[in-house]
Amino acid sequence: MEIANAFALLTNFVILPAITYGAQLSLGALGVTIVFGILRFANFSHGELMSFGAMVTILTTHLLQTKGVSISPMPTALLALPAGILATIVIALLEDQIIFRFYRKNRSTPITFTIVSVGLMFFMAGLIRIIIGPNEHNFADGARFLISFRDFKAITGLDQGIAIRQTQLITLLVTLIVVISLFWFIYKTRWGKAMRAYSDNEDLALLSGINPERVVLIAWIIAGTLACIAGTLYSLDKIYKPFIFMQIMLPVFAATIIGGIGQPLGAVFGGFVVAFSEVTVTYSFKKFLAYLGPTNWEPEGLVQLLSTDYKYAVSFLVLILVLLVRPTGLIPGKTI
């Protein structure tokens, strides 16, 4: 019983949140890694693309809600998501045509692209705050829990419960669908293979008659789609705050690099590595150990490696540890 309680506790507070958060990071990292693979620069504005996508989804959700449209018990946001994706693709393509294309034509260095993307990040952050304001938005509606804490306890008779929120399941299902379709696209279709070829060897791709502008276009469409889905799922699961998307670039970049830059599978992997480390390191294991230890004993401290305030630092810690052992990431990727 004690052991079951301990693991229910761990599942509820570490494993489930980490899997959900890992899925969200993976989607973000996939977008960064695809842009890196094709355009060869670290896109700092990807977080704001996520924010933009979530914002459009939220505004559409509010519109649908006032019109009384609902797909209860599912959250209305799922219905609004396609609109968000479309808007994010449009903004990503506009960014490319107005800004990045100019530097591509000039054959600018990757660092120039990166700095440009930092500038774009600030611009987009400002634009988003002008449109939706700096405040939080909670737009999750529909059923909140699939299994509530109390139900779980009643069914199993344990002291500790596992609550599964609907947004967690939605995050996992949507991520699964998105990742499978993405991998199908890049490994099985003609243009997907062309993208991998272009990422591998730009000159030879040109000699094979692959149109680079078309490859770039597809890369932005994918990046926009992934960004919007990642941003929406993250906000739906937690809450939408515009400024959070500047901070979230840290774990997203860490996930990208840990997995191996330009490696889609690595990005997914990296997302989960970062999420699990972040949640595990900042979780207090006091109660967990109390269940496992002798009766009527509990650890004196919180048994927490780092305070939650440091959770973003964990990404860097993991990043450094991984790079010390495998400098090109878990799945060998490009070197910068």
Place this chain on the structure above:
Amino acid sequence: MSLLMATGMTCGYGGAYIINDCALWVNKGEIAVIVGPNGAGKSTAMKAVFGMLNLCKGNVVFNGEDITHLAPQDRVRVGMGFVPQNRNVFVSLSVEENLEMGAFINDSDVSKMKEQIFELFPILAEKRNQPAGNLSGGQRQQVAVGRAMMTQPRLLMLDEPTAGVSPIVMDELFERIVDIALTGVAVIMVEQNASQALEIADQGFVLVQGSNRFVDTGKVLLANEEVRRSFLGG
């Protein structure tokens, strides 16, 4: 009229000319070999023919059409296939995918073409699902040539196809190149292994300081005392 006729080619990087009034030509079904000392501009001449460098003077005529100002990717479309010296395969793609990418502009039956390449290079059929980056140097060169052949070019251009492979593999590659020429494809290649390459050459060009020093059939060049002494090591 030769399939490829490049005349008076003059070009270079920055100010200096690397090749100066250089001429190259090759007929259908024949093999032309460019040899010469290091720095003679052999690779540059190939790049110039393929449009990877802009010519200051001279012009390139392919199949009766002036293509001097055509971009390299458009030259692929008119029937030229180019195998660069370095980075000539997609290392992270499988052998089969490399071939598919070669046929990217071909909407026609890719699988038939793929089978022909596998017939020409049986080892590639065996390794079709392996990433090209895991293959040996000689096998990689076969992938590179195979990739260029997928567009069914009328002219195949090879920049040092035997660089870094063993003598046995080199002989085999040369045999395959002869097979390709026998199907009616014109082949033009740059070679470091000059004497072996001239043996299979219908036409040989000895380039020195960016200009044609000797131009003749492979046999005549091999028999030429001065060519032997200066460029073929005795």
